Amino acid sequence: MEFDHHTLPAQRTTCRRLATCALLLFCASIGSESYAAKCLFVASYHRGYEWNDGIERGVDNTLKGRCELYKFFMDTKRNKGVAFAERKALEAKAYIEKIEPDVVIAADDNASKYLVKPYFKDARLPFVFCGINWTAQPYGYPYSNATGIIEVAPxxxxxxxxxxxxxxxxxxxxxxxxxxxxxxxxxxxxxxxxxxxxxxxxxxxxxxxxxxxxxxxxxxxxxxxxxxxxxxxxxxxxxxxxxxxxxxxxxxxxxxxxxxxxxxxxxxxxxLPEEQGEWAAQVALAILDGEPAASIPIITNRxxxxxxxxxxxxxxxxxxxxxxxxxxxxxxxxxxxxxxxx
Structure with missing residues (x-):
């Protein structure tokens, strides 16, 4: 139906309402598609630790607008006890089960040591690790559901x-x-x-x-x-x-x-901590696009x-x-x- 300046006021009002509803539904559908995937960033340490913050910046900049990003901080740099790390890992595990992310980025050694290895080795949920010092061997990587980038000092x-x-x-x-x-x-x-x-x-x-x-x-x-x-x-x-x-x-x-x-x-x-976060986030996006984690080689920073x-x-x-x-x-x-x- 076409409408011109002779269209009745009631008809014009109804048309505007329908058009507005259609536009809102269209925008909502775009938003839901943009954030259809959930990404989780698990940091071994705390906000304010500069290395940790640099990795987080790299993740944020790469994933912005690409997935719904959640975060969990284990705070094991300031709290060095094993019991504390194990408790935070259980909290992180419960958080994962609650939000059901599509991919998890695990930053630095303790996230792999206390969370990924004990609870998610070879699980269905894909993981990308970053910031692990020197070698991933202590944590048994690679897994069928994980890959990552190793941190090597020059x-x-x-x-x-x-x-x-x-x-x-x-x-x-x-x-x-x-x-x-x-x-x-x-x-x-x-x-x-x-x-x-x-x-x-x-x-x-x-x-x-x-x-x-x-x-x-x-x-x-x-x-x-x-x-x-x-x-x-x-x-x-x-x-x-x-x-x-x-x-x-x-x-x-x-x-x-x-x-x-x-x-x-x-x-x-x-x-550069940002390099760790950027690479991990790019790999997370590749996994969301259907690339199996196990097919992506583990690398070191360059x-x-x-x-x-x-x-x-x-x-x-x-x-x-x-x-x-x-x-x-x-x-x-x-x-x-x-x-x-x-």
Missing amino acids: IRPLLKAIRQIVDQPGRGVYLSADVLTERKDYQRYRESYAKKGIVLQGVFAKTMQAWREQYIAAQAQEIDFIVLNNNSGINDWDSREAVRIAQRYNHVLTVTNYDWMMQYAMFAMTK RWNIFANPQLLEKANIQLPAHLMHKAIKVASTQEIKEAKL
Whole structure:
């Protein structure tokens, strides 16, 4: 039926109502199709931990508008006990059973250790893991329903840079928070550096006071460099105090693999947490499109950034080779680090 300006008012009103209803139904159908799939992001750690936040950003940016995204945070970085992790895993399992997601992204080691392996190995629900340190073997991957990306620190490139900055390095100290993943990282560093004739001593801190004492003690030793690996797990961490300590006592080369540690270190080659989240989310979308998880190979990260802290380098009278300084992002403060990552 056609309507013109001679159409009766009642007929025009009815037509408008029908058209409005049709439009609403059409929009609703588009919305339901856009979010027909449910995705769940399970983080081993907590919001506010920068590595965790970076993975989450990668997931958010990739899945935005592609599926209905739910999130669960296990908070096992601040709460290190096994009993706590097991309880949070059971809560996550109950949450999965409640929302019935179509695919789950499990970030970092504890999500795989306490949730995926015990309850969902070879299950129907597909999983994509990310942020697992060094190897997935402890969790028995691959499963028929899972694939993922492994997190590998650029140890060899960092060592190559250290040997370009320091003449014939023979001894170093690895200082980090006293948590399982950092001890795991230390073993990898120690073994890799030993192959090049370098002795690497590991020291670990549970508190800010312990970190302070160990940092000062390391700077007083006859060593060639210090690896400042991670502060996460030191629950009373004071970044302002750490900056003061680094500026006052720093004279030995300090390096790191984490960008947020660049306030206290001179040089870094850093992994990109966003890479982990982006890849996991892209694979989740492929699974939603019908690709079996088992058909997608497990990979390792392939990208990193280079940072330099000119202020600390100058205070210690240490010069980077020109090619490293040219490639490096120059930062000194938390704000500069955040801006460099944008």
